[in-house]
Amino acid sequence: MTTVRFGTDGIRGIAGETLTVELAAALGFALMQQHPAGLVLIGRDTRPSGPALASALAGAIEAHGGTVIDVGIIPTPGLASLVAGEPRAACGVVVTASHNPVEYNGLKVLARDGRKIPDAEERALEAAMEIALAEPVQVAAPSVVHAAEAEEYRGRYARALAALAQTVSAAGLRVVVDAAHGAASPFAVAALAATGATVLPFAMGDGVINDGVGATDPAALGEQVRAHGADLGIALDGDADRCVVVDAAGRAIDGDVLIALIALDRKRRGVAGSERAVATVLTNSGVERHLAAHGITLERTPVGDRHIAERLAAGQGGFGGEKSGHLLFTELSPTGDGLLSAITVLGLVARAGTPVGAMADAVPLDPQLQRAVQVPPGGGERLLMEPDLQSAIREAEVALAQTGGRVLVRLSGTEPLLRVMGEGPDRAAVTAAVERLIEVAASLVRGR
Template sequence: MAAVRFGTDGIRGIAGESLTDSIAYALGRALAAHFPGGTILIGRDTRPSGAGLSAALAAGANAAGAHAIDLGVIPTPGLAAVVAGEPTASCGVVVTASHNPVEYNGLKVLGRDGRKVADVVERELEAAIDAELARGVETASDQVRGASSTVEGESYRARYTAQLAATAAVAAPDSAAAALRVLVDAANGAGAPFAVAALAATGANVEGMALGDGVINDAVGATSPEALGARVLASGVDLGIALDGDADRCAVVDERGQLVDGDVVIALIALDRKARGLPHSDQVVATILTNSGIERQLAAAGIRLKRTPVGDRHIAEALAGKREGFGGEKSGHLLFPEHAPTGDGLISAIEVIALCARAKRPLSQLAAALPLDPQVQRVIHVEEGEAETLLADPRFTQVVREVEALLGAGGGRILVRPSGTEPLLRVMAEGPDAAAVASAAERLLGAAASLLSRRS
């Protein structure tokens, strides 16, 4: 078996193949040793493989002397909030592959504060898992059956429900949202049991779709907002919200059924917070992918954009220690430290609903006031490790330098990186000239494809 490695969002792979019950069991044992003396809380999304992986994880932790509690289906931010608020918790694990297709699953480890653990902790856990697997750890059936029941999770899930209601009461304290009609797409994922009630707590009239009657992320949710857009347009609601599989982010659709760019959502919230004079509203934290056009418009309003590497964990780290502030990334991860320690798709949706209620204007009009620089984002599917090899190839790095210099001379920029969650090479090009941006992206993609084909 190949060595187990954490990516951008935990350990991830195809369930039963590159991600097995044995790996989950070994992680449970590793966590019991690394976080001794406390309770390990486990949650999951709705994938069929989730229950077995959760049971194996709990069995490993319990066999090594820990007390593991399986909360059942709960969003990643829900488990994060419960871990952060539970005095006996030592850590948490979410069994989820987020936005990936149903055949994938993952193991995302959260520290005592509810945030993803640091890189150094992940490296230590990797070594411990590899050592356990090398010793031939197996998930014996009697050990798996000894895993804790999900019954213990009911009270913990109720805590998260109460937190969402309290957030709605703070974000939308008056009755302005009562005039709004909202459609939420829960992606048949972890947010399905919570979504409608959470958003309705704002006072809005909320309808739901993909509430657990289908396959997670299958032509629904934040990765497929077209389904939501069509329903929004047909039903005449004011806006649509699409969660991803573990409900830690959301996509926003306007009243015309059009997807609102994630960077525009970030800017709308940042400008709204600045207008209301909220603490730390003179700065917003976003990633290197955030559109430069947004950066200029925020600067004109007196708001500094602080950039981080890609990944909501880096945004959370930049906001750590602040009780106020705001950050987000284009993919829909939005962080509000006053509400939660991590990004939460439902809390983000509550804030968007409250913003629209205050604005008293169609969302399409609000978004149109924030034009973006032309930007192209593309991916190439690669084999495991190929992206890193390509990025170290002098022939490819030479092309990258040439394209970077050419586009940069006109005020543009590029970004080429491996995906942290899937076997993909990601290419981004951006600048004021749409034709130049498209040409830059095509040249990078062509060079990558050519070099990869020679290796096969």
């Protein structure tokens, strides 16, 4: 029997290989076990594999008593806001692999409130999907939603972006926005232009999603910013839940620094809950100390924006984020939204009257190094528990602790990778520790 596993951000795999239409249909069946006769909103990014996966998902939902509204191409946070604002909706699913290359795709399930579903619900879906995969799932020809209805749903999201943007005065700023040829392409320019800024579009859907562009590869955006003499650049990822900022020199601002700048701006403006910020175990310790010096407590969670969202909800709201560019504003959206984040950043820069690069330079960071090793599919947990690797981890922990540093070794929740992060005031010691761990892990992988 096939083993189904949700990672930190839904189910992902290579389309047609490890992520198939059969898997999408199984998810449709499983959702109807949890939400009998429920309404499910479906959206997707721009991957060529998306329509077939969305069709199989919708067909299985409708064959098992549910109703589907296929919204089409829309950012993950856009669908999340639609689910949260649609009283009839039981849940939502976005067909996307976010920042991954085009050959990947994924299935992100959103709860009734627009947030990512909790672990217990994921486990229940996994069990139901495995039952469904044991024998063919019934799939109906999905009903066709009139294009005007889908457009009305997309319009709701566009109007929400414009409403926030109109509270920001960014006239005079020139910004290049990189949509990664992804789901934000139909929305990004209008949303940022509503702030009053001059918006220069880049990677707006006429190329391959995430291919040398977007939040995980902002170098091309940096070149565009310099070429146009822009004040800054904004890079989104394939499903537009991440936001990466590039300064006027084309330099990508460290994601932890961006968290600090936003937290400090919220504190200066007296935003409710601004005495705390939530980030993950990966966030740089220099940021934690800097925020503490300004009366802001940094709370840490496991890696994954879902964990940040849960902590924020438990603490009555506020702001949090990940180094990767997931930024969450509980007063604005149930999930991280790259376009809402971009609008917020434009407001921050306009209010400060200072180049974003200069503001970033004022935030101190400890030297930090992150590396990764490819692991065989399904073999990551065994590798992590290998005695030789565990021994090397303990040695690295002891070595870095002597200078106030730390090391973190974990499995990626979205790719077959073992990730190693080292941090501390002694750059040479951090580099040596991380490289040793990578060497041990790679040797163990080669030896299998």
